[in-house]
Amino acid sequence: MGCELSGRIQDIPVRALLKWIRSSSRTGRLLLARKRDRGCIDFLQGEIVSARTDAGYPDIGTILLENNTIGLEQLQQAADRQRKAERPAPLGRTLMEMGWATEADIRKAMRQQVDQVIESLLALTWGCFEFHAARAGADNITQSVSEVLREADVRKYFTP
Secondary structure, three states, rough: EEEEEEEEEEOOOHHHHHHHHHHHHOOOEEEEEOOOOEEEEEEEOOOEEEEEEOOOOOOHHHHHOOOOOOOOHHHHHHHHHHOOOOOOOOHHHHHHHHOOEEEHHHHHHHHHHHHHHHHHHHOOOOOEEEEEEEEOOOOOEOOOHHHHHHHHHHHOOOOO
């Protein structure tokens, strides 16, 4: 599927884009760019599956290590399993299959990662965006756009 919507962030702010994707239950990828800074958010039926930027926010494995959910050896074994798999599952799914993390653990880590990325992307006041529709993938853990936006607002107003 192709580009469904594109434009300038100064015309349609990131917050409005997220709300449009949520309210219309879109599945796909939102690409955001400002000069060399790039970010993307993946959606499944209007909910966030993942978010990342070139800024280098911690990956899920690092967050799980920092939260003491898994150990370094477990992370290495899961990464080895992914490398050897013909069709590797996401790291969180692999850790759940190996019995080292629960879905709640993965959701918490994903939420931490997504919150950091979304907060940085909401700060964009200019640049460009594209939303590319995609077919729904199976077996994705999603996060509510509304909750992510609410958390970003709380941190914005109550973080010193």
